[in-house]
Amino acid sequence: MTEVLNKEEQEKELLKLLQSQNMDVFREKFLDWHLYEQGQFYLSLDKKERHLMYAYLSPKEMADMLDVIEEDHEGLTDYITEMSPNYVVAILENMYTDNAVDILSQLEEETARTYLDRMKPETSVNMKRLLHYEDKTAGSIMATEYVSIVANQTVRSALTLLKKKAQEAEIIYYVYVVSLTNQLVGVISLRDLIVSDDDMMIEEMMGERVISVGVNEDQEEVAKMIRDYDFLAIPVVDDNNHLLGIITVDDIIDVIDDEAASDYSGLAGVDVEATTESSFQAALKRLPWLVTLLFLGMSTASLISHYEVLISEASILAVFISLITGTAGNAGTQSLAVAVRKLAVSDDKELNFFSLIMSEILTGIITGAVTGVVIFLVVGFWKQNFPLGMVIGIAMLCAITIANLAGSLIPILMEKIGFDPAVASGPFITTLSDLTSVLIYFNIAGLFMPLIVGSV
Amino acid sequence: MTEVLNKEEQEKELLKLLQSQNMDVFREKFLDWHLYEQGQFYLSLDKKERHLMYAYLSPKEMADMLDVIEEDHEGLTDYITEMSPNYVVAILENMYTDNAVDILSQLEEETARTYLDRMKPETSVNMKRLLHYEDKTAGSIMATEYVSIVANQTVRSALTLLKKKAQEAEIIYYVYVVSLTNQLVGVISLRDLIVSDDDMMIEEMMGERVISVGVNEDQEEVAKMIRDYDFLAIPVVDDNNHLLGIITVDDIIDVIDDEAASDYSGLAGVDVEATTESSFQAALKRLPWLVTLLFLGMSTASLISHYEVLISEASILAVFISLITGTAGNAGTQSLAVAVRKLAVSDDKELNFFSLIMSEILTGIITGAVTGVVIFLVVGFWKQNFPLGMVIGIAMLCAITIANLAGSLIPILMEKIGFDPAVASGPFITTLSDLTSVLIYFNIAGLFMPLIVGSV
Structure with missing residues (x-):
C-alpha cells in the first residue's frame, strides 16, 4: 500500500512531475486518473505546461480525455488551435464522432477545413456529413460508433x-x-x-x-x-x-x-450560461434587452402623462401606481412560468390551449379578488378613503386578470407561430403588464374621481 | 409480415381486446410493447379496465412496467391502493428497490407498513433501511440491485x-x-x-x-x-x-x-411542477407569495406617500415612477438569474463571492449609465425639460446599480446562511427594488426641484 495523498496533494505532485519533465512517472500517475480528472488537471495548466502534455500524451490518450470534458468546456477551441495540426487531426480521428464534430463546428470554417483535409478520407467524409445536420437536431448530436x-x-x-x-x-x-x-x-x-x-x-x-x-x-x-x-x-x-x-x-x-438553462435565461431576460465574461461584455449583452424594455416602459410613462390632470387633482393616485403595476407583474410572471413549463413538458396534441388560458384567467380572477379585497381594506383604513380603496381594489383585480391572460397567451402564441415560448421573458411580461395596469387603473380612477377627491 | 397499424390504431385494438376479456391475445400484443408504452396505455385506462389488467398481468410484469413509469407519475399511489394487498406486495418485491421505496415513501405510513409487514423478511428489512435515508440524499435514490x-x-x-x-x-x-x-x-x-x-x-x-x-x-x-x-x-x-x-x-x-424545475419555479415565485391542479388550488398556492409581496409593495406606496408634496408641486414626477422601478427591476432580475446560476454550477471554494458582487455592480454601473443617458435625452427632448431628464437619468443609474447589488447579494447571503439561493425569486427582487428605486428617485428629484419646476 502506497502512502495516501489527498486530491490536492496529488495534483501538486503531478504538476511538479510535469514541470520537472519527468515524463515516465508523470504518465504513469496521470493515466491512472479518471478521464474527467485528467481533463480538470489539463484545464488548470498554463500554456507552457499544456505544450509539455502534448509532447507526453499520445493523440489517443488526449482524445479519450477530451471526449469526457469537451461538452462542458466552451474555450476548448483555443486549446485545439495551439496544438500542431497533425496532432489535432490524430486526436479528432480518435474521438467519438459526435464530440469531434462538436469541436469542428465551433472552429472557424477555414481552420476546420484544414483539419478535415488532412484526415483519412472515410473519416473526413463521415464528419463532413455530420457537420451538415442542422444545429439542435438528432443528426447534429449523434455518434456513428454503434454496434x-x-x-x-x-x-x-x-x-x-x-x-x-x-x-x-x-x-x-x-x-x-x-x-x-x-x-x-x-x-x-x-x-x-x-x-x-x-x-x-x-x-x-x-x-x-x-x-x-x-x-x-x-x-x-x-x-x-x-x-x-x-x-x-x-x-x-x-x-x-x-x-x-x-x-x-x-x-x-x-x-x-x-x-x-435556456428556459431559465428566457424567464430572466439574460443569458446565464456565459459565465466567464467581463462586466463590460455582460453589460453589452444585457443592454439591448434593457433598452428595448425601456422604450416599452416609455409608453407606460407617456400613458401616465395623459393622466397628469387626474394626478394633479389627486396626487394620492400616484402613490399606488407602482403597487398595482408591481403586483400585476408578479402575477403575470407566475402565469408565464406555469404556461412555459406546461408547453415544455406536454405534447402539443395533449395540451388544450384554450383550457390553459381559461384556467389562468380564472386563477387571475381568484387571486385578483383576494388581493383586491386586501388592498381595499388596507387603503381604506390607512388613508381613510374607501372610494380610493375600492378603485385600487378593482384595478388590482382587473390588472392581475389581464396580466395572467398575457402571461399565458403570449408564450402560447409564440409556440403557435413557431418560436420557442421560453424566450417570452419575465421582464417583458412585467413591462407589458405595467402598461395595461396603468390604463386600467386611471380609467377606473377617472370614473370615481369625484368620490376620491371628496374623501381626500 | 402482419398488417402495420399505427400507434393509435394499436391502442384501440388493445383496448378492445381488454374490454372483450380476450386475455391471451391481449397479453401477447401488450407484452410485445415497450414498457414505457405499456405504462402509458395503463395510465389511460379507467378503473374497471385497470382491474382487468391486474387479473391478466403477473406481479413481475406489472413491476417491470411500473419501474419505467413510476418516476414521472405522482398519482400512482391511488392506483397502488386499488390493487389487492398481496398483489401490491408481490409487485414491490419485484421492482427495483429504489423505485419500490419511492412508491412506499409516497404512501400513507400505515398503508406502507401493511405492505412491508407482508414482504419477505430480508426484502422488508432492506426497504425499511432505505426508507430511513433523508429525502434528496444519495441513500434515498439508490438501488441495491448491483453486481x-x-x-x-x-x-x-x-x-x-x-x-x-x-x-x-x-x-x-x-x-x-x-x-x-x-x-x-x-x-x-x-x-x-x-x-x-x-x-x-x-x-x-x-x-x-x-x-x-x-x-x-x-x-x-x-x-x-x-x-x-x-x-x-x-x-x-x-x-x-x-x-x-x-x-x-x-x-x-x-x-x-x-x-x-425548482430553480425555474424560484425565479418566477410559483411552483411550476404541479400541473394537474385546478384554478382554485393554483390560486391558493400563489396567493401567499402575492400577498406577501403586496405588503412589501405597500411600503413602496407609503414611501411615495411621503413625497406627495413633491408630486403635487410637479405631477410630472409621477409619470416616471413606473419607468424607473420597472427598468431597475428588469436589471435586478438579470443579476439575480446570473448569480443563482453561478452558485448552482460552481463549487463553493472556486467561487469568489466578493468578485461576483463587484462584477454585478460594475455591470450595473455600465448598463445604468447607458440607460441613464438614453432616458436623459428622451425625456429632455420629449418634455423639453433637461433638468428632469437629468434627474431621471441619474436616478436610473443609481437604481439599476442598487438593483444589481441586491440581485447578486441576496442569493449569496441565502447560500451563506444555508438556504437554497434559487428560492430568491424574481418577483421578490423586483418588489424590493421598487422600494429602493423610489427612494433614490424622489431624493434626487428633491435636490433639483427648483430646476424641474422652473422648466415645466
Missing part, C-alpha cells in the same frame, strides 16, 4: 463480433440488428446476449419494436424519449429507416442542462 | 457469476469489486470484461481509483458527478467505504429535471 449485426447468426457469433467492435463503439450495451441494406430491424441488449443460450439465433430473440428517432428530430424531443423510456442510447434513422447513428444518454444530459 | 464480485478470480468466473445476476441487477454495465467485508476496492466495466482474456485475474485489470459518493451526499452533487464523469451509474458507500447501493443515470435525469 450493428445481422439477424441470421447465433448469440455466440454476435458476441464474438461484439468483442471486436467493443473498443471502438461509444456504447456497447445495445446491439442494433440491421438488414443487408442497413435498415434497422431489431435491437438486443447486451444483458440479453449475455444471459441467453449461445446457440440461440439473433432473429428469434431480438426486439422488433425498435424505438428510434428521425435524423431531423429536435434534440429536446430526443431527450424526452430517452428520459421517458429510460434508455441508455437511442438509434437515429433516416426517412427510409436506415440506421445512421446513436445518441447516448450522456449527451442527452447535456441537452437537458442546456434547455433548462 | 459485486471479489478480486481473486478470473474474468471467466466473473462472467459466469454476472450471467446469474444479470436478470436481477438494475444495471450490469459496471461490476463492483469488493473485499470480504464488502468494502469497495475496484470497478470493472462490462466492456472490459468482454474484451479481456478469459484467464486474466480481476485484481490485475480492475480500476482501483473508484469514484463513489457518500450515502448522505446531496442528490444534486451526485447528479453533477454522473454528468461530469459521463457515468451510467455511481456506487454509494458509507463512511467506512462499504458498498451500499448504486445510483443509475436514469434516476439522475429525473433529479436534474426536478432541480431545473
Whole structure:
C-alpha cells in the first residue's frame, strides 16, 4: 500500500512531475486518473505546461480525455488551435464522432477545413456529413460508433463480433440488428446476449419494436424519449429507416442542462450560461434587452402623462401606481412560468390551449379578488378613503386578470407561430403588464374621481 | 409480415381486446410493447379496465412496467391502493428497490407498513433501511440491485457469476469489486470484461481509483458527478467505504429535471411542477407569495406617500415612477438569474463571492449609465425639460446599480446562511427594488426641484 495523498496533494505532485519533465512517472500517475480528472488537471495548466502534455500524451490518450470534458468546456477551441495540426487531426480521428464534430463546428470554417483535409478520407467524409445536420437536431448530436449485426447468426457469433467492435463503439450495451441494406430491424441488449443460450439465433430473440428517432428530430424531443423510456442510447434513422447513428444518454444530459438553462435565461431576460465574461461584455449583452424594455416602459410613462390632470387633482393616485403595476407583474410572471413549463413538458396534441388560458384567467380572477379585497381594506383604513380603496381594489383585480391572460397567451402564441415560448421573458411580461395596469387603473380612477377627491 | 397499424390504431385494438376479456391475445400484443408504452396505455385506462389488467398481468410484469413509469407519475399511489394487498406486495418485491421505496415513501405510513409487514423478511428489512435515508440524499435514490464480485478470480468466473445476476441487477454495465467485508476496492466495466482474456485475474485489470459518493451526499452533487464523469451509474458507500447501493443515470435525469424545475419555479415565485391542479388550488398556492409581496409593495406606496408634496408641486414626477422601478427591476432580475446560476454550477471554494458582487455592480454601473443617458435625452427632448431628464437619468443609474447589488447579494447571503439561493425569486427582487428605486428617485428629484419646476 502506497502512502495516501489527498486530491490536492496529488495534483501538486503531478504538476511538479510535469514541470520537472519527468515524463515516465508523470504518465504513469496521470493515466491512472479518471478521464474527467485528467481533463480538470489539463484545464488548470498554463500554456507552457499544456505544450509539455502534448509532447507526453499520445493523440489517443488526449482524445479519450477530451471526449469526457469537451461538452462542458466552451474555450476548448483555443486549446485545439495551439496544438500542431497533425496532432489535432490524430486526436479528432480518435474521438467519438459526435464530440469531434462538436469541436469542428465551433472552429472557424477555414481552420476546420484544414483539419478535415488532412484526415483519412472515410473519416473526413463521415464528419463532413455530420457537420451538415442542422444545429439542435438528432443528426447534429449523434455518434456513428454503434454496434450493428445481422439477424441470421447465433448469440455466440454476435458476441464474438461484439468483442471486436467493443473498443471502438461509444456504447456497447445495445446491439442494433440491421438488414443487408442497413435498415434497422431489431435491437438486443447486451444483458440479453449475455444471459441467453449461445446457440440461440439473433432473429428469434431480438426486439422488433425498435424505438428510434428521425435524423431531423429536435434534440429536446430526443431527450424526452430517452428520459421517458429510460434508455441508455437511442438509434437515429433516416426517412427510409436506415440506421445512421446513436445518441447516448450522456449527451442527452447535456441537452437537458442546456434547455433548462435556456428556459431559465428566457424567464430572466439574460443569458446565464456565459459565465466567464467581463462586466463590460455582460453589460453589452444585457443592454439591448434593457433598452428595448425601456422604450416599452416609455409608453407606460407617456400613458401616465395623459393622466397628469387626474394626478394633479389627486396626487394620492400616484402613490399606488407602482403597487398595482408591481403586483400585476408578479402575477403575470407566475402565469408565464406555469404556461412555459406546461408547453415544455406536454405534447402539443395533449395540451388544450384554450383550457390553459381559461384556467389562468380564472386563477387571475381568484387571486385578483383576494388581493383586491386586501388592498381595499388596507387603503381604506390607512388613508381613510374607501372610494380610493375600492378603485385600487378593482384595478388590482382587473390588472392581475389581464396580466395572467398575457402571461399565458403570449408564450402560447409564440409556440403557435413557431418560436420557442421560453424566450417570452419575465421582464417583458412585467413591462407589458405595467402598461395595461396603468390604463386600467386611471380609467377606473377617472370614473370615481369625484368620490376620491371628496374623501381626500 | 402482419398488417402495420399505427400507434393509435394499436391502442384501440388493445383496448378492445381488454374490454372483450380476450386475455391471451391481449397479453401477447401488450407484452410485445415497450414498457414505457405499456405504462402509458395503463395510465389511460379507467378503473374497471385497470382491474382487468391486474387479473391478466403477473406481479413481475406489472413491476417491470411500473419501474419505467413510476418516476414521472405522482398519482400512482391511488392506483397502488386499488390493487389487492398481496398483489401490491408481490409487485414491490419485484421492482427495483429504489423505485419500490419511492412508491412506499409516497404512501400513507400505515398503508406502507401493511405492505412491508407482508414482504419477505430480508426484502422488508432492506426497504425499511432505505426508507430511513433523508429525502434528496444519495441513500434515498439508490438501488441495491448491483453486481459485486471479489478480486481473486478470473474474468471467466466473473462472467459466469454476472450471467446469474444479470436478470436481477438494475444495471450490469459496471461490476463492483469488493473485499470480504464488502468494502469497495475496484470497478470493472462490462466492456472490459468482454474484451479481456478469459484467464486474466480481476485484481490485475480492475480500476482501483473508484469514484463513489457518500450515502448522505446531496442528490444534486451526485447528479453533477454522473454528468461530469459521463457515468451510467455511481456506487454509494458509507463512511467506512462499504458498498451500499448504486445510483443509475436514469434516476439522475429525473433529479436534474426536478432541480431545473425548482430553480425555474424560484425565479418566477410559483411552483411550476404541479400541473394537474385546478384554478382554485393554483390560486391558493400563489396567493401567499402575492400577498406577501403586496405588503412589501405597500411600503413602496407609503414611501411615495411621503413625497406627495413633491408630486403635487410637479405631477410630472409621477409619470416616471413606473419607468424607473420597472427598468431597475428588469436589471435586478438579470443579476439575480446570473448569480443563482453561478452558485448552482460552481463549487463553493472556486467561487469568489466578493468578485461576483463587484462584477454585478460594475455591470450595473455600465448598463445604468447607458440607460441613464438614453432616458436623459428622451425625456429632455420629449418634455423639453433637461433638468428632469437629468434627474431621471441619474436616478436610473443609481437604481439599476442598487438593483444589481441586491440581485447578486441576496442569493449569496441565502447560500451563506444555508438556504437554497434559487428560492430568491424574481418577483421578490423586483418588489424590493421598487422600494429602493423610489427612494433614490424622489431624493434626487428633491435636490433639483427648483430646476424641474422652473422648466415645466
